[in-house]
Amino acid sequence: MSENEQTGAEQPAENAAAPARTGPVRVFLVDDHALFRTGVKAELDAAKDQVEVVGEAGSVDEAVAGIAHFKPDVVLLDVHMPDGGGAEVLRRARPAQPEVVFLALSVSDAAEDVIAVIRNGARGYVTKTISGRELADAVCRVAEGDAVFSPRLAGFVLDAFADRPGAAPIRDPELDLLTPRERDVLRLLARGYAYKEIASELFISIKTVETHVSSVLRKTQLSNRYELSRWASDRRLV
Numbered sequence: 001m002s003e004n005e006q007t008g009a010e011q012p013a014e015n016a017a018a019p020a021r022t023g024p025v026r027v028f029l030v031d032d033h034a035l036f037r038t039g040v041k042a043e044l045d046a047a048k049d050q051v052e053v054v055g056e057a058g059s060v061d062e063a064v065a066g067i068a069h070f071k072p073d074v075v076l077l078d079v080h081m082p083d084g085g086g087a088e089v090l091r092r093a094r095p096a097q098p099e100v101v102f103l104a105l106s107v108s109d110a111a112e113d114v115i116a117v118i119r120n121g122a123r124g125y126v127t128k129t130i131s132g133r134e135l136a137d138a139v140c141r142v143a144e145g146d147a148v149f150s151p152r153l154a155g156f157v158l159d160a161f162a163d164r165p166g167a168a169p170i171r172d173p174e175l176d177l178l179t180p181r182e183r184d185v186l187r188l189l190a191r192g193y194a195y196k197e198i199a200s201e202l203f204i205s206i207k208t209v210e211t212h213v214s215s216v217l218r219k220t221q222l223s224n225r226y227e228l229s230r231w232a233s234d235r236r237l238v
Contacts, residue, residue: 024050024052025050025051025139025140027054027072027075028056028067028070028072028076030056031056031076032078034058035203043131043132043135043136044132051136051140054070060083060085060089063093067097071099074142075093075100075103076139077090077103077104077122078106079117080106080108080184086122090117090122101142101143102123103122103123103138104126105126106125107201108183110187110237114157124142124147127150177219177220178219181202182216185198185209186216188202189232190229213228
């Protein structure tokens, strides 16, 4: 994601008089892939004058306990995890730590994923294609009160909330048959990724990718990746 793909809302008036920060933004990292957490920490270390990773967790329970213990300024939060994901972390941790800001960091850029975590209280949403420098900047901006999204993701939020108070999101029964991980695989497949590239992007094995593709083909009653790509495009997953 390029620098000019990031955008944010104006800082709320009630935060305008907040005291200036005297040190780096304290970050707690939540992702179920240890290898990815290591990579994010290495990227953020390059901006250690701006941000400091104070703790990490690989599950919902670890995240809730760690956030309560470290009391970070910002939580970088994965959306899809085996035990409930980012929405569950928000549901359990945010009421007890209302001063903590949550920024979703996910491979998914699906509208339903973005809207779900924003409805649960996340302050922004960036994808894992973001560079380390851009991620550090996004962390600092949400800590200061901004809401940070790419223009495409911001559009999802505006569509969901503008002029539709309390309205339920539009559902797609066929899309609802797929698990979050199957949607991740399908999205990358539709973008032309090879199985090996999908496995690398999602930190899973090629065998697991093949299993997910077979499951998606069965559930959608389609025959090949080309039909899947068209199906995904029709549903704005690409």
